Amino acid sequence: MRGVFLPRLLSACVVVVGVCSLVFLLIHLVPGDPVEVILGESSQPADRAALRAALGLDQPLLVQYGHYLQQLAHLDLGQSLHSRKPVADLLSERLPATFELAVAALAVAILMAVPLGIIAALNRDRAGDHIAMSFAMLGVSIPNFWMGPILILAFSFWLGWLPVSGREIASSLILPAFTLGTGMAAILSRMIRTTLLDVLGEDYIRTARALGLGRGRIILHHALKNTLLPVLTLIGLQLGALLAGAVITEIVFSWPGIGQLTIEAIQRRDYPVLQGCVFLISLTYVSVNTLTDLVTAWFDPRIRLRGD
Amino acid sequence: MRERIAWSIILIWAAAAVIGPTVASGANVVDLDHILSWPDASGWLGYDDLGRPLGARLLVGARYSFLVAFWVVTVSALIGTTIGIMSAYVGGRLDHLIVRIIDIFLAFPGILLAIALAGLMGPGIDNVVFALSVVGWVGFARLARVQTLSLKHRDHVQAAVSLGSRSARIMFRHLLPLLISPLIIEATFAIAGVVIAEAGLSFLGLGIQPPTPSWGSMIRDGTRYMLVSPHMVLVPGLTLMLVVLAINLLGDRLGDRLNVRRGGC
Numbered sequence: 001m002r003g004v005f006l007p008r009l010l011s012a013c014v015v016v017v018g019v020c021s022l023v024f025l026l027i028h029l030v031p032g033d034p035v036e037v038i039l040g041e042s043s044q045p046a047d048r049a050a051l052r053a054a055l056g057l058d059q060p061l062l063v064q065y066g067h068y069l070q071q072l073a074h075l076d077l078g079q080s081l082h083s084r085k086p087v088a089d090l091l092s093e094r095l096p097a098t099f100e101l102a103v104a105a106l107a108v109a110i111l112m113a114v115p116l117g118i119i120a121a122l123n124r125d126r127a128g129d130h131i132a133m134s135f136a137m138l139g140v141s142i143p144n145f146w147m148g149p150i151l152i153l154a155f156s157f158w159l160g161w162l163p164v165s166g167r168e169i170a171s172s173l174i175l176p177a178f179t180l181g182t183g184m185a186a187i188l189s190r191m192i193r194t195t196l197l198d199v200l201g202e203d204y205i206r207t208a209r210a211l212g213l214g215r216g217r218i219i220l221h222h223a224l225k226n227t228l229l230p231v232l233t234l235i236g237l238q239l240g241a242l243l244a245g246a247v248i249t250e251i252v253f254s255w256p257g258i259g260q261l262t263i264e265a266i267q268r269r270d271y272p273v274l275q276g277c278v279f280l281i282s283l284t285y286v287s288v289n290t291l292t293d294l295v296t297a298w299f300d301p302r303i304r305l306r307g308d
Numbered sequence: 309m310r311e312r313i314a315w316s317i318i319l320i321w322a323a324a325a326v327i328g329p330t331v332a333s334g335a336n337v338v339d340l341d342h343i344l345s346w347p348d349a350s351g352w353l354g355y356d357d358l359g360r361p362l363g364a365r366l367l368v369g370a371r372y373s374f375l376v377a378f379w380v381v382t383v384s385a386l387i388g389t390t391i392g393i394m395s396a397y398v399g400g401r402l403d404h405l406i407v408r409i410i411d412i413f414l415a416f417p418g419i420l421l422a423i424a425l426a427g428l429m430g431p432g433i434d435n436v437v438f439a440l441s442v443v444g445w446v447g448f449a450r451l452a453r454v455q456t457l458s459l460k461h462r463d464h465v466q467a468a469v470s471l472g473s474r475s476a477r478i479m480f481r482h483l484l485p486l487l488i489s490p491l492i493i494e495a496t497f498a499i500a501g502v503v504i505a506e507a508g509l510s511f512l513g514l515g516i517q518p519p520t521p522s523w524g525s526m527i528r529d530g531t532r533y534m535l536v537s538p539h540m541v542l543v544p545g546l547t548l549m550l551v552v553l554a555i556n557l558l559g560d561r562l563g564d565r566l567n568v569r570r571g572g573c
Contacts, residue, residue: 018412026424141553143504145511146545149531153538244418248508263512266427278424285417
């Protein structure tokens, strides 16, 4: 048991440290003087010096890095240059909205992908398969910054069923969730189809069939259970794409989440907030992935017992 | 049939990239009589909020999406593949280090890192290419590494080693040809990804800057006038979708075909 979990956790820690470092370096890697970029070329030297001191950029790189890590250890992400509020507060204000959107999109994705994947696999190379997979192909090819406006056009302007944007009423969530969820549903349904087809070719399915079990029982009890783990892993991996996609989706629908904050921070040249957003999204992604791996290992005795 | 349509779309896209700006000279001409006009005989695809013809702007935008896709995929593939092959072939500590670096880059989901980089560096086509390449090399590196790991113990590689071939020669003459087909498939999907990513960055205002047209920024402009002139958002979006769909379709077909051939021998 320990043989599987401990190395996974350790490598996740290494990645987290790497992410911290890269986020820190982001400002320094960018060519040019960040202070000049923030204030513009015509700014006064005194203003530049003040901002440089505020950002700590006047100190040696290693000192800055040490200070940064020390702050992080205290969950202090610095202060916004724009609103003067602590970045951690800004992030926690926006987090619930993004979380809500991500969960809703995930639900949309799963509700769409599971039936599609099953239909495609059970009708392999027949009409059902072709239709389901064409839909999936369409889903991966429509970027969410176009999907969103189209949905707004159809359901808000023409049909008038749903609000255009914002997060005032519960139904505001529907369009962003569909926008964000469809892309994931497309990838997920393809994965479910492939995995299910693999599983259906296994010996134990043939045995179940030879024993005279009904088709429904075979699929529900024997086949789908075995597709669960690869699909779970993929959901974990795709959650990252979901979080990155949320940045664009939140902009399309003026959804007040982390993604919108990221873009606002870029527009205002508010580097500490930008760093905080990138840090939070990546950290969430790494945590979810690690958790997915651990859960998969826990549920799958083939992996769980390998380490012993 | 489908494949033929897909190829035609990609050829039109490439042709538009080459000759677009010469044909579509009016892309930035402001025509106040045509503000937000619907498609008519002189402008088949309608006009935008400044009375500029959407058709001409699409053609010019095609050049930028093509150029960005070409450069990002070329740079990412060259750098990523070299790193991946070397990492797996040399092995040991170097491999360990590179795997860690790849893991760290993969921890930034999707185009998040590109958004941050493009945001920090400021807009512009060079910065877009740079930002997307920083994100793009990882996929190639990971693929080349995994493939090389499984190939480097093959007999012909061992034979080359024992005959005293130099490492560089082994990597490029004996390993690279064997992993070229998965890399081509990866590159195909990468093109589709970059086209969407460039449009996404431009949509966010972090990519190609006005007045230069980009499909992404055209969609963004369109969203402001959706109620009065939905064609402004429909036209560039549909174009973008068709191109991406065509590339993805060909990538799928290519994948199927190369798999079949591999299974055949």
